[in-house]
Amino acid sequence: GDSVTQMEGPVTLSEEAFLTINCTYTATGYPSLFWYVQYPGEGLQLLLKATKADDKGSNKGFEATYRKETTSFHLEKGSVQVSDSAVYFCALSIRGAQKLVFGQGTRLTINP
């Protein structure tokens, strides 16, 4: 079946450090890929997306590239801030299917 695997957390970094959160997927069709972020006490917010191979999604300094050959969609940011502390979820959807498949989430803490 379709699945998403994220790197285990929690991840703790210092401000201005480089961030990578790994995400790999297994899918039977041609999925769209997403990163969602959940700040404390809030729901999930769509951070970025990519709908086909080699697409790069970007938002708020975060980037992720849809790599079909490695079935990956790793999230990166060049210089993190304390305000980036949150839980990050990688997800996929198959065109025509009516649901998202989520990874387990990665908790990120940025220290000043």
Added chain:
Amino acid sequence: ETGVTQTPRHLVMGMTNKKSLKCEQHLGHNAMYWYKQSAKKPLELMFVYSLEERVENNSVPSRFSPECPNSSHLFLHLHTLQPEDSALYLCASSQDPSGRSSYEQYFGPGTRLTVT
């Protein structure tokens, strides 16, 4: 502004109570979802409604009863819950995929439910 609102934001109820969670989306979408988010567990999809018809029910106990009166509103009726039902309940909406959209979902802020 996510365009999806949920009320109440917090709810404490006893095991014999009956309560309802409400979700409203202002995005013109026609599919809506209920998720359960428990501590240290993956996000669990509970129900999916598309064009006001329930299209998925993931083995959810009957003490949870969804209702979708129109494409903008979704309810989750609760009765005789158990303490292990305490969780964050998230509502989401999206466009019904017809092969044309990239199918992202937009989430509300959630209702934090505590069952005592």
